[in-house]
Amino acid sequence: MNQNLFQEILSSQQKAKLTVKQERVVEAAISLFAEKGYSNTSTAEIAKKAEVSEASIFKQYGTKERLLLSLVIPYAKDFLPAKADEIIQEIRSSNQHMTFEQFLTAFLKNRVAFAAENREVFQVLIKEFIYKEDLKNELLPYFASEVVPRLSKVIASYQARGELRDVETTVLVRMVFTFIGGFLASRFVVLQQSRIEDDEVEAAVQFIMNGISSQH
Amino acid sequence: MNQNLFQEILSSQQKAKLTVKQERVVEAAISLFAEKGYSNTSTAEIAKKAEVSEASIFKQYGTKERLLLSLVIPYAKDFLPAKADEIIQEIRSSNQHMTFEQFLTAFLKNRVAFAAENREVFQVLIKEFIYKEDLKNELLPYFASEVVPRLSKVIASYQARGELRDVETTVLVRMVFTFIGGFLASRFVVLQQSRIEDDEVEAAVQFIMNGISSQH
Amino acid sequence: MNQNLFQEILSSQQKAKLTVKQERVVEAAISLFAEKGYSNTSTAEIAKKAEVSEASIFKQYGTKERLLLSLVIPYAKDFLPAKADEIIQEIRSSNQHMTFEQFLTAFLKNRVAFAAENREVFQVLIKEFIYKEDLKNELLPYFASEVVPRLSKVIASYQARGELRDVETTVLVRMVFTFIGGFLASRFVVLQQSRIEDDEVEAAVQFIMNGISSQH
Amino acid sequence: MNQNLFQEILSSQQKAKLTVKQERVVEAAISLFAEKGYSNTSTAEIAKKAEVSEASIFKQYGTKERLLLSLVIPYAKDFLPAKADEIIQEIRSSNQHMTFEQFLTAFLKNRVAFAAENREVFQVLIKEFIYKEDLKNELLPYFASEVVPRLSKVIASYQARGELRDVETTVLVRMVFTFIGGFLASRFVVLQQSRIEDDEVEAAVQFIMNGISSQH
């Protein structure tokens, strides 16, 4: 796998009008990968569950790995990057004088909802992200160059307003991502919850904003 | 796999006097599992790396899965549970009038050091914990019954003293575990760092204690 | 193995349209099993003799045991049960006033011919019947409920006519089956004859009818 | 395996004074071979059941096959050949004017008792006799040259006296052996009976003597 594959899949997605059978393959693959992991799911199983011949899968995707990436990459794109930008714009434009806490609440609820809606793909993404060096090498730089800077800018602007602690922005960004990543992964992947309640999201926001200490 | 297997492995660990070759098997398996994951590592590879016959591995462990568990479970026991208790005692006895922040710093440094020392096993543990339902079903209850209560007690006592925010203890505990889990997993597994610097641990403590908000 | 497997194999036989290669597998398997026994024949050997990949065998049969049963069970069905009924009808209808000796001669010749035609499968059946508890547990009840009663009825009717010794029918039936079983097994399996001459069949009939004593 | 092996085992048996552990090996092997067959029993299983190391078994027997033969051949010797001669002498000397029916009854009861006493070895013998060409090639000629002639002589002498049907002696001998073989094998091996009742033996003698016909 290389950069090309990644780009190629991204662009080949555009024109994709899936037939009924192809749709069934996608669903079967996602659900099996989510349940048992990529390595422990055979193409035979996928074909059987999708009620399609194995040959058809290979006709369409070429390799098992391309099947995985075709499922996961478009999702990752929506979850992480450019789209996140739109979200930020959207949220902020709705209220020019929003506090960071308000922004964070809106942002987190939005992402939680998105992950919950596509819970199985999210699980596949996290599991295989950890497991497959390949995927990590694709997604991490992408994340670093597309997502981190956007959030950094937002945080920096709130720091400038004096709302957020005056330490290196990167430190704050890292802590926030660490927590949010842990939050989503633990709930959706480890505990396999199908949703996260609003009050838990709010507790998370409180935690991010104020920690656990009582002193203020 | 069942409770029995878990207990059995734990107890069979006692008498283990490994020969040189057996030692090599352990090392090879850990390093390969850490690098490529359990499912993507064949017993043939392990045997080759350990310069041992495959048959020897199976003589000792019976199945590939028991090999994995024999590596991971004793480590998990040390990382998580009863031992954590000792650590808490040790830390607290060193300074009766310690603040929670001091306690947390000591605790986190201790666990970070332990994870760093056994980085590869830690990686295997996290990866397979996410991947294998089995292992999760063994370890999660164990964690819930052995570790959580101990930390809860500590946190509750500091809440009583007024040092920590006066909200439900479980909420605090969950947030702290979520963050610490995300912290260790992201650094050691996702980013594959070999260590975590003291000042990042301190930044993490700050984050846990006070969040990112400047308001006080 | 269980009742289900037995039934399943029986019914899956219906639709079987074997390809040329699959046909070769059947032939190779029968001949090797007959020659060296099931346990001492490896799937690799079968594949090689059939000039087919091992994978193909497993694609079709799933396990080595199912291969064995797929060969042996349909044959057993034809050799033993319902079909035996037709044979009895056929023989008897050819001559309403047939003596038991005539009937027995016809019956034995018929079964000897059938066993000789499928000598190898017959060998496999006998060998594995003795060897594999499983198969015995499938076939013995089948035999007891399907074959024995039919022959019993015939014998009983001849007893009623006064042609056969007036002792418990079951005793006669047991002795006859014991002898016929020993006769076929010794010739085709132990001595590995490819046929049994007519005069030996007739000698066998004489033995069954009159024993060895000269007194009458 | 060759003639030498056979002779060698026979003679090496003489001096055999088995230690306790060696005795346990013999018992374990017989019982496992009887239950599951030679091919499906591993040396590891035998060692475990005998509470002995595998190495010890190989020290003593060299190969797994020699272990089998060491169990089976001495038994076969006693069951079949020379000893049968003594039995014949013994039986006949007890009553000079014995009828053949009396002789046969005594002979059959004697052999049935012997097989029943050593049921497991008998099972192993029959199973492996059918399964292993080797063993058959050893025992069949032995049987043909040592046992058949002795019985033939007895039968011929009774024919001369007019007690038995006046047909070729070999025909009678074959039929008698076929039946007795089938009788013992079906009861002890197929049906796995632990004994045969006297009245069934008597029914068998009746069958051999007079068949099933009522005409006399």
Place this chain on the structure above:
DNA sequence: AATGAATGAGGCTTCATTCAT
């Protein structure tokens, strides 16, 4: 566009056997 048939490569596991102690 779809598939039934086929397979090379490799996976995990078991086996009989050896040998140093």
Place this chain on the structure above:
DNA sequence: TATGAATGAAGCCTCATTCAT
């Protein structure tokens, strides 16, 4: 004598993939 440790060879089975139809 007895055995713990080790293994080469082989066993059954699964996998992703190809190709003719």
